[in-house]
Amino acid sequence: MIQWHELLVVARSINFSDQEDQLIWQYESKVVYSSSSMYSIINFRGVKKIFLPAVWKLKIPPRVQIFLWLLSQNKIMTRDNLRARGIPKPLECEFCKEVEFVHHLMFDCIIARSLWSDVFKIFHIQVSDYESVACKWLCNKKFLHFNIVTSAMLWGLWNVRNCLVFNRSSWINMKQVWNLVFSYLRNWKVAFQEIGEGESARFITRLLQKLKRPLRLPPC
Template sequence: MEAVPRNLVIVKEILSTYAKLTSLHINNAKCLFVPVAIPESAIPAYSSILNCVPREMPVTYLGLPLSIRRLKKIHYKPLIDAFKRKLDGWKAKYLSSAGRLTLVKSVLSALPLHYMQVLNLPTWLIKHLDGIRRRFFWKGKDKCLGGHCLVNWKRCCLPKKAGGLGILDLALQNQALLIKWLWKLKSEPYATWSTTILNLYGSLDIPSLSTNHLLSYGLKDILMYKDFFLASVATHSDNHEPLWRWSANGTYSSASAYSVLADPGTRTEYHNKLWILKAPPRVKIFLWLLLLNRLLTQQNLILRNWPANDGCPSCTGHEFETAMHLFVDCNFARNIWDLAQQHFDLPLLQFPSNLQSFWLNNRVRLGASWDTIWAAASLTIWKERNNMIFSQAANPPFLLLREILALVCSWNSMA
């Protein structure tokens, strides 16, 4: 309200009348008022009228820091603390990679959404929150060296159809949520938000507003995204109402904006087959890493300057262990594929020059049933390779085939 004594008295009388009618009395000890651009000399008189203490900005309002100035790092501490409280309550070491991914997507990525609907989060904060999410996903710990992150975080945040894991990109989601306010200016000119902007700055025209040097910090942050918004809005030919290009009904939604902002325009050949494969989610993540050549084979260990064996542990030769060698070219792997082919009565398998082609080319010939066989055999090869390295033990091929059969039967029975 305007800082005039008469206004303060009226508000106090309204609250007093409400208390008498409802028996819900005001607790003055929990009340405060926030003076904005008011002389220091007038504040004691206002405090006496309202019978509550003054408080300087920023203050917490509806769970968010409210301020007329740029927020400092300390003001974002409640959001960072919320992440820490969640992590402290989770037993990450008992979770699989799929379990951690679910928590990253459904919980950690949702925590800042309330802030992002109103505030343009600073770059340092988004990097900090991304670091928390990244460390939890890859290691389930507070610390995670770069070498432990098998795939670049930006790649992880790509949509699945573009080869990522579909983790929320916080910066792009922040942008999509703030653009909503530009849509309100365009589609709801008589709403409170729009009339407030009109009264303050004399215009609702977005290009004109962006040239106004008296804008608040919050409105400046929102207008940063005007170019994408203006390029995405058309005008209905009949009633001149705005139409959002990226939704079927022409109405703005942050989900539709995010899908456009996050789409790099590229597609992977396998995305629509990998994520519907009949296998547990943790196995799909393993296969995703395999197809991206990010498993910690000898080749990738050397690239990370980590200790590595001299030769492939799965064959008697001293071949350099790449993913292609381990899963396709190695005599050990070929033996596994031959046994699987004979047991499942498959035609002769093709062995092209890369992992994706090995899966997809044979899939064209053998159908979707090949997916589960390929996934189970690949996982078994990887587990046996690790068994050879860390336990210095090897299982006979017929036991490995039995394990593959058990996995295929179990996964095929999944809903």
């Protein structure tokens, strides 16, 4: 849930002008309609499918691109997908004990919501589902830093979950996720110079500050 102080931050960041409102076409990097982008939507029979080719242009390691591609196809091995393949596993989420499926784990679980609330504080972009993340892949030049950070967070959340499932690790607090996200961004900074400046750098600094103090989950 968005807090009042977060709304106030957004309100202060809005600058009004005398210019007329303009329509923006979100499926082109130039935010201007083109027949080729419309053809892509029609050809892939729906908006969600056109996100997939954009995965391979993100400034992230190839294995993370593959993970995001699997996530886009709902093919990562969450509890419900394992059941669908005939593998009997408990359905409970490792973090909150509700039924685990892709949307719940990555966006609706209390742990995921806590992660995305911090993204909002830096980027002022509300993340609520897969599409709210993937639609920014199409304009990677404009949303470069947002795409890098959200990729690290999805990858980190998935790997912490896997440690709990396969390595029998114990869940302690949010630092388990933030430590991984911080390490990913720090390592990617060496490979991709774009991370060393702008909003990505500010997010890394914010993470470092969070890791130096005790963390508490917000109320449900």
